[in-house]
Amino acid sequence: MFRLLSKLIFKIIGWKIAGEFPVKGVKKSILVVIPHTSNWDFPLGLMARSIVKTKITYMMKSTMFKPPFGWFFKWMDGIPVDRSKSTNFVDAVIDLYDQHEELHTVIAPEGTRKKVETLKTGFYYIAIGAKIPIILVRFDYGAKEVRFREPFYPTGNKEEDFKIIRAYFSGIKGKIPENSWAYPE
Numbered sequence: 001m002f003r004l005l006s007k008l009i010f011k012i013i014g015w016k017i018a019g020e021f022p023v024k025g026v027k028k029s030i031l032v033v034i035p036h037t038s039n040w041d042f043p044l045g046l047m048a049r050s051i052v053k054t055k056i057t058y059m060m061k062s063t064m065f066k067p068p069f070g071w072f073f074k075w076m077d078g079i080p081v082d083r084s085k086s087t088n089f090v091d092a093v094i095d096l097y098d099q100h101e102e103l104h105t106v107i108a109p110e111g112t113r114k115k116v117e118t119l120k121t122g123f124y125y126i127a128i129g130a131k132i133p134i135i136l137v138r139f140d141y142g143a144k145e146v147r148f149r150e151p152f153y154p155t156g157n158k159e160e161d162f163k164i165i166r167a168y169f170s171g172i173k174g175k176i177p178e179n180s181w182a183y184p185e
Helices: 002-013 041-051 070-075 089-098 122-130 158-169
Strands: 016-018 028-034 057-061 078-081 103-107 134-140 145-148
Touching: 002 041, 028 122, 041 134, 041 145, 070 078, 089 103, 089 122, 122 134, 122 158, 134 158
Parallel strands: 016 145, 028 103, 028 134, 057 078, 057 103
Antiparallel strands: 134 145
């Protein structure tokens, strides 16, 4: 039912899904969603997830899992992330992937809805440690499109791999364009 409602809402608001997801043969992946400039990205992501008919978990700061809405975020397959202290987040997520035969998790590496110049890089090290591909996902408010890029496995050459990431997200504007990720050229 939620899938049909999501498709209807996407049609009414003029949005579409582009690119292929889920990808055949890929049982585990980390999806990197950029830009993340608005609270509206969350319901947009839930609808996109429903439309592609794949269980995709997401990571969110742990404070969001407290009452009154914590039950909702857990019910919607959220994974709380404690950002208040130094934890070995990357290793914990790698362990999570090791415990599952199939797992797709989305992360917003901007880490906030405010303007950032650099991305958090945990997703990159999770992909390397768990030996899973990264799937880049654009929330392109200009084109009204959620676009999935084909998966790529990071090589360990961070500088070269981030060229791919920067190129894919270059020029994409979020709901609040002035908060969209920008990086030095």
